Amino acid sequence: MSTATEVRAPRRPVRQDPVERRRALYHLASPVSVLTVGPEERLHGTTASTVTLVSREPLLVGVVLRAGSSFARLAAAEGRFAINVLSDEQAVVARHFADSGRPDGSEQFAGLAWTADSYAHAPLIAGALAHYTCRFHSAHAAGDSELLLGHVVRARTGDGLPLFSYAGGLFAGSLRPAKEAAAS
Template identity: 50%
Template sequence: MTPDARTALRKLASGVAVLTYRDGERAHGATVSSVSAVSREPLLLAVCLGATSRFAELVAAPGARFGVNLLRAEQAPLAGWFADPRRPLGLRQFDCVDWLPDGFSGAPLIEGSLAGMGCEVVSASIAGDHVLLVAEVITGAPGAGLPLLSFAGQLHDGDLRGLPERQPHPYATEESMGAIR
């Protein structure tokens, strides 16, 4: 790895989410910035977790169920809370948030999130020092607001500005565009 490789990869902006798990009194939450859409049919997402994380221990097997809470910009303190190893264990770590159990996974879905989803693990594999989970999205509850983003090691509000419709490349010609279609 070159010295700048890690810095270069940190330029990848991504949404911040809290993954949640609950099985009776056993519960856990974990902040991640590595959730990605994978497929529309079936509806799949991917999540990366540290291989030694508590969350990976709980859900890194096909059939395991968990929740995904995409955070709004105003929920940045929750990202810090669910990343803090000093927070209480079990359901007590959710005492500071309003939540409802997901109808599919039973996992806490944090009220006011940008979106909440109930998922089932399809596959889990080791990827370097992480576990890569691919999960099917079974339930979804879209919310509203601006996303919380991770960029260059810091959290940012997702003050999004729409760009104009797709513009052709300045060197594209009608003839070359027709060849692509």
Template identity: 45%
Template sequence: MSTFATGVTVLTVGGENPNGMTANAFCSVSLDPPLVLCCVARTARLHKAVAVEGRFAVSVLSAEQKATARHFADRSRPHGWAQFATVSWVPGLHTGAPLITGALAWLECEVTEEVVAGDHSVFVGRVLEAASGSGDAALLFHRGTLRGLPDGATADAPDGRVGTA
């Protein structure tokens, strides 16, 4: 799976169980109703926080946020609110979860379903609020490395179509 490039997010939970985690197992599920999913190891600190709070937020990181991605991937980072002390953020209106400043987009979600899948849980979240930032350069994870996707980079087919059958 290391050859499959993915976007990089930070999943966060506020309330009584504040926590954050870098995640690339995140995607859109449905437009109507708006649903997303994220996959979280059942041994991760964030797993319990999402399960208890029933809400989470997503910050889609920009290419300039490699340090933020590394911080929330570091298992030695502080617990609780202290892990957010070195990162600029604002509380989500609906969840109170930290939304990372400078991200490409933010979502606040309410868990509608938890599906156990191997050593992970798939949390399906109904999007309560979504917003986008001003940047275009995305942060990607590919072959074990964080990489910035430059502004304006495209991989369209010569005729401009993608994924046609």
């Protein structure tokens, strides 16, 4: 049973400079991941900067991709995929899988250390902070994007600091504790 609620547009449109609105969205920092799908004869990877926990029970993660993403189509066809949360030392990997001019298939992974996940048969990239092996749950159109949901069946963690996407660039995470505001 669906409990989705449709939000109605305000009666009077809000007027704002679209450039300023988009610039404000660049201030949403997010960890960078490479999504992978297999098996070896149909390997594919893509960089994603929007991966988030959607549900703890069942354990679901959401990934936002552009509408018509070939990764979403392949993940749905295979019924499983992997998420590799990149470390701050893997900016080159993030850029490689974001490049639309990279080779197709297994050639995308040439020169990259990885192992095939035993369940998803998708590449698990060496040095990643975490790997999530997912069973495809569903995909949903969302404006000019597509929301891909995966049921996490296995997760592994590594060591290091995260790679973040922020203000249109890639940054190493420091994980400094936040400064607390003084009580008034």
